[in-house]
Amino acid sequence: MADEFHVIDSREAYDEAVERIEGGSGPVAVDAERASGFRYSQRAYLIQLYRRGSGTFLFDPTMLGGFGEVQALIRDEEWVLHAASQDLACLREVGLDPVRIFDTELAARLLGMPRVGLASVVEELLDIKLAKEHSAADWSTRPLPQSWLRYAALDVELLVDVRDRLAERLAEAGKAGIAEQEFEATVRREAKPPAAEPWRRLSGIHALRSPRNLAVARELWLARDALAVEADVAPGRLIPDASILAVAKNLPESKRALADLKAFNGRASRTELDRWWAAIETARTAEPPATRVPSDAPPPPRAWAARNPEADARLRFAKEAVAEVAERLEMPVENVLTPDHLRRVAWHPPIEPTAGNVADALAALGARPWQLEATAQIIADAFVRAAQSLADAAHEAS
Known part of the structure; x- marks a missing residue:
């Protein structure tokens, strides 16, 4: 490993890197560092790449015009990433988009590693022990300290070796095919569409009941978001969610009352006081939001027993069955089957609870073939047992 790392931030250095990458062979390890918690955007501020026979490359995407040459060179190679779903969006933003991947974090989950x-x-x-002291650093910092660059380089320099060990274990466990399906699903997964009302994701907003309180929360969130975009600062660094909720609950009647509210804090709480007060005044005359938002998602499972006892029984029996499969496969339950998929099928089951019908319902939600093979029949059987259990209970009660 080099004693000093250099960031590639010019086209000349970039072109030299492309030549070196072309001279290497085998999978390409890729990672990206963002500035989550510091900046508004989720863009990459450093992209790391390693290939055997080529070496390690640290690119500054904010200074380079694009990565077309790198993409063309490595597009059809296997990309090795750790927790790929976290980095694919910011990589695609600069034109880096893999065809196939090996996700070392996902592989570890499938192997049941603790x-x-x-x-x-x-x-x-x-x-080998890796220090993770810079994982939450502000990667938009310039220049980047050598200690940070060393940390970033290690994230990819060891990744191909890790991939090889995990591939061996997957083959030994008979899970190589499962892993391939999971990796492909990760690459093909479409990004979630933006929320229609993103302000409703405010932490603690469920505590607000009246339209007026919700209107204040909405307008403050929108005002904060606009300022965050303008300044490219993480919204929570301006005023935290807790401050917005405090104002929405207390409904201050004047700008002075807002300034005097101790729970209203954050570095921009007083410097942008006019902005926040204008938002509160807008909330007074704006169309109030609905207290409840229509959703096709099932209600929280804790409410099922009262609202839909049949669905509650289906879910309980099916969860037990899927947990047994997870134990047999030695992997987390959520990797055997996405919990939301199971909840949706339990809430809206097929008319006939056969394995084929359950498999069709799960496949429509995005379950992979190996998941259908492992769970469709046992879920169908669980639904039948749940119905029988309720029938037996009703018979005994009569």
Whole structure:
């Protein structure tokens, strides 16, 4: 490993890197560092790449015009990423888009490893300890300190070796095919569409009941978001969610009352006081939001017993059955079948609870073929047992 790392931030250095990458062979390890919690955007501020025979490359995407040459060179190679779903969006934003991947974090989950963070996986497989002290750093900082660059380089320099060890374990466990399906699903998964009313994701908003309180929360959120975009600052660094909720609950009647509210804090709470007060005044005359938002999602399972006892029984019996499959496969339950998929099928079951019908319903939600093979029949059987259990209980009660 080099004693000093250099960031590639010019086209000349970029072109030299492309030549070196072309001279390497095998899978390409890729990682990206963002500035979550510091900046508004989720763009990449550093992109790391490693290939055997080529070396390690640290690119500054904010200074480079694009990555077309790198993409053309490695597009059809296997890309090795750790927790790929976290990085694919910001990589695609600069034109880096893999055809096939090997996700080392997902592989570790499928193998039932107790800890799946990169440092833990590296330590277990390679007996090397990685320091993770810069994982939450502000990667928009310039220039980037050498200690940060060293940390970033290690994130990819060991990744191909980790991939090889995990591939061996997957083959030994008979899970190589499962992993391939999961990796392909990760690459093909479409990004979620933006929320129609993103302000409703405010932490603690469920505590607000009246339209007036919700209107204040909405307008403050919108005002904060506009300022965050303008300044490219994480919204919570201006005023935290808790401050917005405090104002929405207290409904201050004047700008002075807003300034005097101790729970209203954050670095922009007083410097932008006019902005926040204008938002509150807008809330007084704006169309109030609905207290409830229509959704096709089932209600929280805790309400099922009262609202839909049949669905509650289906879910309880099916969860037990899927948990047994997870134990047999030695992997987390959520990897055997997405919990939301099971809840939706339990709430809206097929008319005939056959394995084929359950499989069709799960496939429509995005379940992979291996998941259908592992769970469709046992879920169908669980639904039948649930119905019989309710029938027996009703018979005994009569």
